[in-house]
Amino acid sequence: DTGVSQNPRHKITKRGQNVTFRCDPISEHNRLYWYRQTLGQGPEFLTYFQNEAQLEKSRLLSDRFSAERPKGSFSTLEIQRTEQGDSAMYLCAGTREMNTEAFFGQGTRLTVV
């Protein structure tokens, strides 16, 4: 247990629906990252928060995706109008400082049917 909590663990949704995932990082970790992982691939970076500020977004993050980290604590990732190609594991990770060990949550597995 890394101390990073993600909810829900699994989500099945119909195409076109909106979904929201939550990540609760370790309280000391002011840096928070979202990654997406598909089968047989390594995690791909989506977005980065330092405290409450979203400082980087990947080109993978289309305008249907939005992320927030109010008050620099938990974070949410919302996907609007889901598509089948959004099916993946969404991982949240926190670090204490840059270029240090990343603590990953257990992920939310999204299936779009």
Place this chain on the structure above:
Amino acid sequence: GQQVMQIPQYQHVQEGEDFTTYCNSSTTLSNIQWYKQRPGGHPVFLIQLVKSGEVKKQKRLTFQFGEAKKNSSLHITATQTTDVGTYFCAGPGSSNTGKLIFGQGTTLQVKP
């Protein structure tokens, strides 16, 4: 763009055999990290290498960082069934935010 590549993609070994996975970056890295992901699990940090030519050991695992800081390897001596999983290397992205660029991983299967 920046890429991190790993080979092989899969490796099946008999318990007790050795295993090695290789990681190559398209750019020079300030450091490289290795993670292990068990089936159905999430990536778990193993180690970070920072210095050119650095070698670190964790019990049966030996990690190396190349002299040019563009490649790395993980070697497991005398594999055990508990070593099963996917091993990822990851380097920092060029944007200096601490994001990680992961290789596609090497999945290790160990036959008892």
